Amino acid sequence: MTENIPLPITGAAICNALGPTRSVVRDALYEGRSGLTPCTVDVPFATYAGAIDVPLPALPTELEPWTTRTAQIALMLVEELGESLQRMQSRWRPDRIAVVLGTSTAGADRTEAAYQHYIKNDELPEGYDLWRHHTYGAILHVVCSLIGATGPSWVISTACTSSAKPFASAQRMIAADMVDAVLVGGIDTLCAMTLRGFHSLGALSSEPTRPFSAERKGISIGEGGAFVLVERPGTTHRADSGDGGAEKDAIAWLDGVGESSDAYHISAPHPKGEGAVLAMQRALDQAGCAAGEIDHINAHGTGTTHNDSAEANAIFSLFGDRVPVVSTKAYTGHTLGGAGATEAVIAMIALDEGWIPPALGVEPVDPKVPIQIEASRVETPIRRVLSNSFAFGGNNISLLLRRA
Amino acid sequence: MSEIPTAITGVGVFMPRMVGVDAFMSQTWSDEDATPNAELLDRRSRRRTSVLTRAMADVCAQAFAESAHDPSTIGAVFGSALGEAGTMIGLLEQMWRLYEPPSPMAFATSVHNAASGVVSIGTKNRGFTTSIGADFDTPAMALIEARAWALTHREPVLVVCADEPAPAKLVGDNHEWGFVAAAITLAPHAVDGLPALGHLQIGTADVERSPLQDAEARNPVAGILDLIYAIRSGRSGRVALDRGRGHGWTVDLRAAP
Numbered sequence: 001m002t003e004n005i006p007l008p009i010t011g012a013a014i015c016n017a018l019g020p021t022r023s024v025v026r027d028a029l030y031e032g033r034s035g036l037t038p039c040t041v042d043v044p045f046a047t048y049a050g051a052i053d054v055p056l057p058a059l060p061t062e063l064e065p066w067t068t069r070t071a072q073i074a075l076m077l078v079e080e081l082g083e084s085l086q087r088m089q090s091r092w093r094p095d096r097i098a099v100v101l102g103t104s105t106a107g108a109d110r111t112e113a114a115y116q117h118y119i120k121n122d123e124l125p126e127g128y129d130l131w132r133h134h135t136y137g138a139i140l141h142v143v144c145s146l147i148g149a150t151g152p153s154w155v156i157s158t159a160c161t162s163s164a165k166p167f168a169s170a171q172r173m174i175a176a177d178m179v180d181a182v183l184v185g186g187i188d189t190l191c192a193m194t195l196r197g198f199h200s201l202g203a204l205s206s207e208p209t210r211p212f213s214a215e216r217k218g219i220s221i222g223e224g225g226a227f228v229l230v231e232r233p234g235t236t237h238r239a240d241s242g243d244g245g246a247e248k249d250a251i252a253w254l255d256g257v258g259e260s261s262d263a264y265h266i267s268a269p270h271p272k273g274e275g276a277v278l279a280m281q282r283a284l285d286q287a288g289c290a291a292g293e294i295d296h297i298n299a300h301g302t303g304t305t306h307n308d309s310a311e312a313n314a315i316f317s318l319f320g321d322r323v324p325v326v327s328t329k330a331y332t333g334h335t336l337g338g339a340g341a342t343e344a345v346i347a348m349i350a351l352d353e354g355w356i357p358p359a360l361g362v363e364p365v366d367p368k369v370p371i372q373i374e375a376s377r378v379e380t381p382i383r384r385v386l387s388n389s390f391a392f393g394g395n396n397i398s399l400l401l402r403r404a
Numbered sequence: 405m406s407e408i409p410t411a412i413t414g415v416g417v418f419m420p421r422m423v424g425v426d427a428f429m430s431q432t433w434s435d436e437d438a439t440p441n442a443e444l445l446d447r448r449s450r451r452r453t454s455v456l457t458r459a460m461a462d463v464c465a466q467a468f469a470e471s472a473h474d475p476s477t478i479g480a481v482f483g484s485a486l487g488e489a490g491t492m493i494g495l496l497e498q499m500w501r502l503y504e505p506p507s508p509m510a511f512a513t514s515v516h517n518a519a520s521g522v523v524s525i526g527t528k529n530r531g532f533t534t535s536i537g538a539d540f541d542t543p544a545m546a547l548i549e550a551r552a553w554a555l556t557h558r559e560p561v562l563v564v565c566a567d568e569p570a571p572a573k574l575v576g577d578n579h580e581w582g583f584v585a586a587a588i589t590l591a592p593h594a595v596d597g598l599p600a601l602g603h604l605q606i607g608t609a610d611v612e613r614s615p616l617q618d619a620e621a622r623n624p625v626a627g628i629l630d631l632i633y634a635i636r637s638g639r640s641g642r643v644a645l646d647r648g649r650g651h652g653w654t655v656d657l658r659a660a661p
Contacts, residue, residue, distance in 0.1 A: 095606075104515065108492075111574070115496045118573060130574045135485065137539025150606075154538040154545035157487065157516030165534055172552035176408075178604075193495055197511030259532045261524040266449070267512035278530055392512060393521020395533065 005175050006287075006402070007230050008250035011084025013077040013185075014345040016224025016332045017050030021080055026349050029357040032377065034331050036208040036220050043195045048208045050222025050333025051190055063142055066132045068107045069189045069223075071142045077185070077227040078146045085147060085183075087249055088229050092180040097149040099140060100169045102162030102186030103225075104337030106155070107134035109191040143183065151179050157337065159391035160300070162186050163225060164340025167399055168257040170230040180232045181246070185341040187225030194336060195221055201267065203304050209334070210361035211301035211327035212308050212369050219302050222333020226341035230254060252348045253402040255384070256289065258282025262394025269307055269390060273314025276300075279396035280318055280386060287384075287400045291318050294400075295382040296356055298347045300390045301327020302334055311388065312369040321372045324380070330360035340389040344399055347387040351403040355379045409593075409600035409658065410554050413473065415632045416466025416587040418459045418566075419620060424466065428629070429636050431615055440585075444468075444475070445526040452509050453522055454491055456484070456568045456585070460519040461526065463587035464564055471560070471589040475527035478589070479553050479561040480520060482535045483546030485624035486567055487516035493571045519564070532557075542567075543627040544645040544653030547588075548604055554592040563588045565625035582619030586628045588635075599635050602656035609644035609654050621647055631655065 015021070017035025018028040028035065039049035056072035057079070058064070063071070078085065088097070114128040132138050136155035144153050152173070156165045163186025170182035188194075198204040198219055205218035231246035260282060262275035269276070284291060297319070300311055315325060328346050335342050350356055356378040363375045387399045417428040420437035427434075442450045442458035444465045450458065460482060468475050491514040498504045515521075517535035524533050532553065538545040543565045550563045566585035594600045614633030616626060627645035634643045640659040646652070 111492075112496065112500075114574075115493075116500050119500050124574070130570075130579075131539065134574075135539050136537040137485070137541070140538060152545060152548045152604075154536045154541070154549065156534055156536050158520065158535050159515045159517060169534075169549060169552070172556045173548070176552045176555040178548065178552060192499065193492070193506065193511075196499060197495070197506050197508075197514070200505045200508045200511055202508075259534075261521075261530050261533050263524045263528050263530050265525070266452075266518070266521050267508075275530060391517070392515045393517040393533075393535075394524060395517060395521065 007171060007174060007254045008233055008247045009228055009252045009254055010088060010231050010246050010249040011081045011229035012226065012251060012345045012348055013080035014226040014342060015052060015073055015076050016335060016342060017052060017222050018331055020054045020076055029331060029346065032358040032360060034208055034360050036333055041190050041192055041195055043192055045199055046206055047195065047204050048220045049190055050220065052223055063145060066138055066142050068110050068133050070107055070139055070187050073187050073225060074139060074143050075146065081227060081229065084229055084249065088181050088231060089148065091246060094148050094150045096151055096180040098151040098173055098179040098182045099143050099149050099153040100156065100166035100182055100184050101139060101143065102156045102166055102337050102340060103188055104157055104159050104162050105188045105191055105194060106136055107138060108193055109189050110134065112191055112193060147183060158395045159393060160336055160339055161389040161391040161395045161397045162337035162340065164344065164389040164397045164399055167254055168259055168397065171254060171257055174232050182230050183227055184230055185225060185227035186338050188223055188335050188337040190221060190223045205303060208361060209303035209330055211303040211330055212359065212366055212373050213362045214364045214366040216303045218304050220333040222335045224332060224335050224342060225338030226345040228341060228344065250404040252351055252404050255402045256283040256287030256400035258286065258398045260396045264394050267392050269310040271310055273310035275394055275396045276311055276314035276390055277317055279398040283386060283398040283400040289384065289400060294319060294323055294384050294386055296350055296385045297323055297325045298343045298385060298387040299325050299327045300388045301329055303329060309368060312371050316370045321370055323372060324356050324378050325371050325373050326356055326359045328357060344387045347385045347401055351382050351385055351401060354381050407603055408555055409602040410551055411591040411593060411595035411598040411600050412588060412635055413591050413598060414467035414471030414589040415635060416463035417632060418462050418585040420583050425636060445522050449522040449525060453513055453518060454488055456488060456566055457519040457522060459585035460564050460566050461523055463585045464523055464562060467562060467587040467589045473560045473589055476529050477531055479532040479559060481546045481550040481561065481563050482520040483537065483542040483565040483625065484516065484567050485537050485539050485542050486570060487537060488514050488518055489571050490568055540624045540646045540650035541653055543625050544604060547655060550590055554590050558592045560589060560591045565628040567623050567625050581622035584620050584623040584625055584629060586632055597660055599660045600658045602658065604653060604655050606652045607642060607654045609642050611639045611641040611643045
C-alpha cells in the first residue's frame with residue numbers, strides 16, 4: 001500500500017452541460033437543474049445528452065493547428081484555474097510539474113467527421129491531422145504548452161475511470177519524489193460512435209437518465225470535464241516563490257485512492273460489486289479512515305439496472321444505508337472519460353458548502369437499491385466524501401477527499 | 405526524479421515475423437506472419453478481441469514465465485499510442501459506409517483498456533491495472549507510471565507497450581509502421597543478479613539502439629524494444645525510449661553483474 005501522504009488540492013475547474021465554470025455548475029446543482037436536453041448529434045434514435053452550449057474559446061495562435069473541441073474545453077478549464085495555476089507555477093520548476101489527463105474519446109468527434117469525408121471523397125479533408133486532432137499527444141501538447149509544464153505527461157484511457165485515475169498517478173509520482181505538482185483531470189466530447197455504441201449495447205436511455213430510480217431506462221451521455229491541481233505539501237523547490245507551501249491554498253485534500261479490477265467481464269460489472277467494494281475499501285485503508293467517517297458518496301450511478309444494482313450492493317456492504325449517496329450524472333450526463341474528474345470536483349463543492357444535490361428523477365427509488373438516496377437537497381456537514389468511478393474492462397477507482 | 409532502481413525481472417516480445425525475445429535478439433525473421441495465440445486469456449476473450457490485445461496478452465505471458473511473478477496479483481501498466489484504432493475504423497465503417505449499428509462487442513472492445521481488462525479477467529487479477537498513451541513517449545510514460553507504482557506500493561509491476569500498424573487511411577503513407585508488442589516486468593527493489601532501471605529524464609542516450617527494421621523502428625513504442633535489446637545485451641548506460649519523434653526521454657540502465 002502507498003504511504004499515506006494526504007495531498008492538498010489547490011485548484012479546480014469544471015465545464016459541462018450545466019455550465020462553463022465551477023460557480024455556474026454549483027448553482028445548477030444547488031437548484032436541482034439538469035443540463036440534459038434532446039440530443040442533437042446525428043444518430044438514428046431519440047435520446048438526451050449533456051451538451052456544452054456555450055461558445056468555446058479559440059486556441060492561441062501558436063496552438064491553432066491543434067484546434068479540437070477537446071482542446072478548446074481544455075483551454076476553458078486552464079483559464080478557469082487562473083490564480084491557483086499561477087500560484088502552483090510559482091512554487092515548482094516546470095520540469096517538476098506533470099500533466100496526467102483522462103479521456104476515452106480524445107478527438108473522436110473530429111476523426112468521425114474526417115472519416116465521413118473520406119468515405120464520400122476517398123481522401124481526408126484538408127487540414128485533418130491525426131497527430132494534432134485525435135491522438136493523446138495532441139491534447140497533452142495543448143495543455144502542457146498552455147501551462148508551461150515540461151515534466152512527465154500522459155493520458156489515461158480506461159473508459160469511464162479515465163479521469164479519476166490521474167489522481168492516483170499524481171499521488172504515486174509525488175510520493176516517489178518524481179514530481180512536485182500534477183495537473184490532473186480529463187475531458188470527453190459528444191460523438192456519434194459512443195452514442196451509437198451504448199445504444200447497440202441497449203444501455204442508452206430515451207429520456208434523461210434517472211440513476212437508482214425504479215423507472216430508469218439507462219444512460220444519458222454528456223460531454224465536458226474538469227482539471228484539478230494536486231501538489232506536494234511542505235517546502236517548495238523555488239526559494240524565490242515567497243510561498244509557505246501548497247497546503248495554505250488547499251481547497252480540499254486527497255486523502256486516499258483505491259484502485260481495483262473486477263476480473264469478471266469486459267463490459268458488465270460484477271453483480272455483487274466485488275471490485276467496487278475493493279476499490280472503496282482500498283481508498284479507506286490508504287486514508288486510514290473507517291467507513292463510519294465517510295459522510296457522502298458521489299456514486300458512479302450510470303442509470304443502468306446492472307450498474308446501479310452492483311454499485312448499490314457494494315456501497316451497502318461497506319456503509320449500510322447510513323451515508324447519503326447521489327449520482328450527478330442526472331445533471332451532467334455520463335461524461336465517460338471526463339466523469340471521474342467531473343464528479344471529484346462536484347464532490348469538492350459538496351465538501352466545501354455542506355450540501356448534497358438532490359437526486360434528480362430518482363423517485364420512485366428502486367426498492368432493490370438498499371442505500372440512502374434523497375430526492376431533495378441534503379444540508380449536512382461533510383468532512384469526507386468518496387467519489388466512485390467504474391468502467392469497461394472491470395476497471396474501478398474510488399477517491400477519498402477531505403474538506404480543507 | 406527518483407533515483408531508486410527497480411529490478412528488471414522478465415521481458416517479452418511479439419512481432420508477427422519475430423516472436424519471442426530470443427528471435428528478437430538474434431534478429432531471426434520468419435518468412436510468415438505469426439498470429440498471437442493469447443493462451444493467457446479465457447476462450448471467450450480470445451475469440452472476441454483484436455490482434456493487438458492478443459499480442460499484448462502473449463508478451464505478458466512471456467514476461468510472467470521469465471519473472472515468475474504471480475499474474476493474479478501483479479500491477480499492470482498497458483501503453484499504446486493509438487490503442488484499438490483498427491477496431492475504431494471498423495466501427496466507423498459500420499456506421500458511415502454500411503449504415504449499420506455498431507457491433508456491441510466491437511464497441512465494448514474498442515476501448516483503449518481492452519487489453520488491460522481482458523488480461524485482468526484471464527489472470528483473475530483484482531489489483532491495479534491501467535492503460536495509457538502518450539504518442540511517441542508512450543514507453544517512457546508507461547515506465548514512469550510503473551516505477552511510481554513499484555516504488556510506492558513496493559510490489560512488482562508489469563509494463564506492456566504495443567501498437568498495431570496505424571490505419572493507413574488516417575495517417576498517410578509516411579507514417580505507416582510495423583506491428584510491435586513488448587513487455588517488461590519490474591520488481592520494486594534492486595535484486596542481485598538482475599539488471600536494474602533507474603532515473604528517467606529528458607536527455608541524450610549513450611547506449612546504441614537495437615537493429616530494428618525501418619517499419620518497426622517507426623512504431624511509436626519502438627523504444628521499448630531498444631530497452632529490451634539493451635537489457636539482453638548486458639549494456640549499462642542511458643537508453644533512449646523513443647526514436648526521435650518523442651520528447652527525448654531516456655532511462656538509466658544498469659547491467660546485471
